[in-house]
Amino acid sequence: xxxxxLGNAAIAKGIKDAGSGLVSGYPGTPSSEIIETLVGLGGIxxxxxxxxxxxxxxxxxxxxxxxTRSTATMKHVGLNVAADPFMTLAYLGVGGGLVLISADxxxxxxxxxxxxxxxxxxxxxxxxxxxxxxxxxxxxxxxGFDLSEKFNVPVILRPTTRVSHARSDVNVDPTSxxxxxxxxxxxxxxxxxxxxxxxxxxxxxxxxxQAAMEExxxxxxxxxxxxxxxxxxxxxxxxxxxxxxxILSLGLDLSFLKIGTFPAPSKMIAAMLRHVKKILVxxxxxxxxxxxxxxxxxxxxxxxxxxGKGDYISRVGELDLxxxxxxxxxxxxxxxxxxxxxxxxxxxPPRPPSxxxxxxxxxxxxxxxxxxxxxxxxxxxxxxxxxxxxxGTVDTCLCMGASITIASGIRLGGVExxxxxxxxxxxxxxxxxxxxxxxxxxNARITVTVLDNSTTAMTGHQPHPGTGLTATxxxxxxxxxxxxxxxxxxxxxxxxNPYDIKATIxxxxxxxxxxxLSVVISxxxxxxxxxxxxxxxxxxxxxxNCTGCKLCVEFGCPAIEFEGDKAKINNLxxxxxxxxxxxxNNALDVVK
Amino acid sequence: MRETQSVVLxxxxxxxxxxxxxxxxxxxxxxxxxxxxxxxxxxxxxxxxVVAQVRFGAxxxxxxxxxxxxxxLGSLEQVExxxxxxxLAQNGLAVVNAQAVVPVTVSSGSAKYPEDVEARLRRAFSxxxxxxxxxxxxxxxxxxxxxxxxxxxxxxxxxxxxxAWQEAIASSVKAKLVDLNIRAFELGMKFH
Numbered sequence: 001x002x003x004x005x006l007g008n009a010a011i012a013k014g015i016k017d018a019g020s021g022l023v024s025g026y027p028g029t030p031s032s033e034i035i036e037t038l039v040g041l042g043g044i045x046x047x048x049x050x051x052x053x054x055x056x057x058x059x060x061x062x063x064x065x066x067x068t069r070s071t072a073t074m075k076h077v078g079l080n081v082a083a084d085p086f087m088t089l090a091y092l093g094v095g096g097g098l099v100l101i102s103a104d105x106x107x108x109x110x111x112x113x114x115x116x117x118x119x120x121x122x123x124x125x126x127x128x129x130x131x132x133x134x135x136x137x138x139x140x141x142x143x144g145f146d147l148s149e150k151f152n153v154p155v156i157l158r159p160t161t162r163v164s165h166a167r168s169d170v171n172v173d174p175t176s177x178x179x180x181x182x183x184x185x186x187x188x189x190x191x192x193x194x195x196x197x198x199x200x201x202x203x204x205x206x207x208x209x210q211a212a213m214e215e216x217x218x219x220x221x222x223x224x225x226x227x228x229x230x231x232x233x234x235x236x237x238x239x240x241x242x243x244x245x246x247i248l249s250l251g252l253d254l255s256f257l258k259i260g261t262f263p264a265p266s267k268m269i270a271a272m273l274r275h276v277k278k279i280l281v282x283x284x285x286x287x288x289x290x291x292x293x294x295x296x297x298x299x300x301x302x303x304x305x306x307x308g309k310g311d312y313i314s315r316v317g318e319l320d321l322x323x324x325x326x327x328x329x330x331x332x333x334x335x336x337x338x339x340x341x342x343x344x345x346x347x348x349p350p351r352p353p354s355x356x357x358x359x360x361x362x363x364x365x366x367x368x369x370x371x372x373x374x375x376x377x378x379x380x381x382x383x384x385x386x387x388x389x390x391x392g393t394v395d396t397c398l399c400m401g402a403s404i405t406i407a408s409g410i411r412l413g414g415v416e417x418x419x420x421x422x423x424x425x426x427x428x429x430x431x432x433x434x435x436x437x438x439x440x441x442x443n444a445r446i447t448v449t450v451l452d453n454s455t456t457a458m459t460g461h462q463p464h465p466g467t468g469l470t471a472t473x474x475x476x477x478x479x480x481x482x483x484x485x486x487x488x489x490x491x492x493x494x495x496x497n498p499y500d501i502k503a504t505i506x507x508x509x510x511x512x513x514x515x516x517l518s519v520v521i522s523x524x525x526x527x528x529x530x531x532x533x534x535x536x537x538x539x540x541x542x543x544x545n546c547t548g549c550k551l552c553v554e555f556g557c558p559a560i561e562f563e564g565d566k567a568k569i570n571n572l573x574x575x576x577x578x579x580x581x582x583x584x585n586n587a588l589d590v591v592k
Numbered sequence: 593m594r595e596t597q598s599v600v601l602x603x604x605x606x607x608x609x610x611x612x613x614x615x616x617x618x619x620x621x622x623x624x625x626x627x628x629x630x631x632x633x634x635x636x637x638x639x640x641x642v643v644a645q646v647r648f649g650a651x652x653x654x655x656x657x658x659x660x661x662x663x664x665l666g667s668l669e670q671v672e673x674x675x676x677x678x679x680l681a682q683n684g685l686a687v688v689n690a691q692a693v694v695p696v697t698v699s700s701g702s703a704k705y706p707e708d709v710e711a712r713l714r715r716a717f718s719x720x721x722x723x724x725x726x727x728x729x730x731x732x733x734x735x736x737x738x739x740x741x742x743x744x745x746x747x748x749x750x751x752x753x754x755x756a757w758q759e760a761i762a763s764s765v766k767a768k769l770v771d772l773n774i775r776a777f778e779l780g781m782k783f784h
Contacts, residue, residue, distance in 0.1 A: 004614075004621055109632060133628065133655065166655040167614075167629045169621050238655075245653035321658035339660055342677050342716055349671065349703035351604065351695040353640035384638065553700060558639060561699040570694075 002169040007159055010134035010170045011101065012037035014141035017174040020071045021045040021096070021183070022063035024056040026430065027459035028075030029110035030164040031103035035073055036460070039472050049462050049471040052400070052430040053078035057085050057100065064098040065192060066183040069145050073101040076117050077399065081431070083120070086154070088194050090124040091202040093152035095186075097145030104160045106284045106318035110458075112382065112399065114316070116286040117158045121262050125206055127213050128156040128262040129222070130237035131163050135170050136222060136260065143220065151213050153206070160284065162238055162318065214263045222260025225268045227275050229253040233328060234272060235282035236260070236289045239319055243282045246325035252332060264292050273301045280331050281308035284319050307331055354387055357559040358574035360524035361385040361451050363498040364422070365393040366555060366582070368449060371508030372420045379406040381423035381432075384458045385451050391556065393422065401431030408435070408444035418512050422449040425481060426456035426464045433488060440489025440517050447511045447518045448490070450481055453526035461529055485519040492518035499524055501581040527574055537575030538590045542567050545587035552579040552588065596649030597750060598657040600679040603668035604693045605642050608739035611764065612666070613644035615743060618760035620648035623752050628655040639696065641672055664749040665717075666742050668725070669693045670709045677716050685749035686717035687783075689725040689742055721745050723783045729776055734769075737776035744780020 121128035232255035468478030
């Protein structure tokens, strides 16, 4: 039976069909819908949003070591957070099959970098499956559990944005079934305790597995060799679909090797290289496959010309059919099609993503800037609020939780201006806590603002420990952010409602004067969540007092426009009322 | 007619582009085609330009539409049609909703919304349907059906049978809205 499924939903089906008893993860585009879909499907013993990716992977490892098939999901940069357990897990091995899903984001559609998870697989020497579409993603994740158990290693599934967020007709008939046994932890220190004396032989064992893993992976249906003409193309994952379509549409007689697994099948690559005089390697981001092809070429056919990264295929951004077609055409000496351009592009107003109408982050940042002034330093973090970069209160964004530690470093490095950093509630819980403790311990006199909209908004409103709900909607311990802040050593902790601009400015001023570590928790439910929960406030309108000073327009809310010589509130207004308190002329009223 | 057909749907986050692409994809599936679509999630969705790409045929490889190959470009916002102009094939059909959604860059005064959009659209697209989908949807009593009106107009540029469209609409919207959306679709079909 076929169903029209999002790539991540297809992966979720595969996880369920493979009998994974535990699934953990931290939200991150483009991976978040995997766990959300699983919650809807039901039938998994335990599903959780963990507080961060390291925690998620460790929970999955625990389940695996107790014999339960387990899955950890995250975006590519999440694997950096989980890298510590991940690297040693490759030595120690699994119990029940363990699949780690790390979703890459070429072009940084919604990410801070475009690192390539295939490098991590090489680094840890574990197998990686590189799906081209939702069907392959589903089939591969199911296979991943078997492979993990067969070789006693974790297996990575690496979808990219265009696989995770593609939709297509997917065959959802279960292709295998597993019976779930009773979980039990069997004591085995030599494989579970990473003492030097234990891990030295395990490192050797991991290296010795490599050839056999590659051999088994080579026989999977995701690697396919088609020898034809003496020029060829080797492509991996999604890039193989672009390459195949390009070859068809150009009507060329090229040899073709599709790669779907890493370590890549070296015998198939060697067979290809012996057959051709010239070869183009097509892959997104890093030249992982190309390096392997070049190494094999030196052994089996040093005369072969290997084309790819640098000159033919970009290492930056994502590929699509057109650049791949152009690269293949160029290899074959076919002149490129010329394309017309449209001069209108110059007059198009940019339409970047922005904070929602009524978003409380805008109000918090407005008040923060009023209190701290333009000479203050404003380290920020990862979340919707990074989009407020034009408000003057987002001076840095590096990685999850780094706002507090960067702020500490700026202060301890000798800067004397006021420093106010900010991060969201979910980011604070993810990796702000250690930074806050460190700031207290090392006497960093900074203000930390938690932009608490009581959800993980950017990735689609997932719950976290501060919300008192689990991934599956069960009630849990609602963790108090203010209690955490006090316990970690902040001497000044205040909670404000950012829609009350005047009170918020006052609290920020007090925090600025405080001679120690201060924490301001600016709490207001995310407007999208509030609307979904049925919260309705009366919208505002502009009255005759408006002088056209544009103060409210500069605030940047999409609900405020400027028409003729006056401000105008459009139908996007949700009635937060913040613009009315900013206006100096009492020109904004709540609609009666 | 089994050659792969590509469609690009554009608009602004929140306008219903993803639902429109789902209906189109399901209609293509109901007609027996292999289908692939792609869309944006996460950061890009928050009030930014949104684009969904739909491809269907006997066997679809790439999930993305190559520039210059789309048979139809549909846009729920008028300048967004110009933004994604380069995706449309030279003889392709453009269906554009005559609605302006002012971006934050314009309301804050850092950019201008072009005044002569219709003239620019007519110069850019040799086959253009310029319609007020929102007004048509309002005639039926629900402005949210604007995206289905747009789909009706788009359907004239694609080879999909009407019953496939009806089946797709029925399986994509709430039961009580099926009739309204089918009527919205039929209204859209009258534009060409």
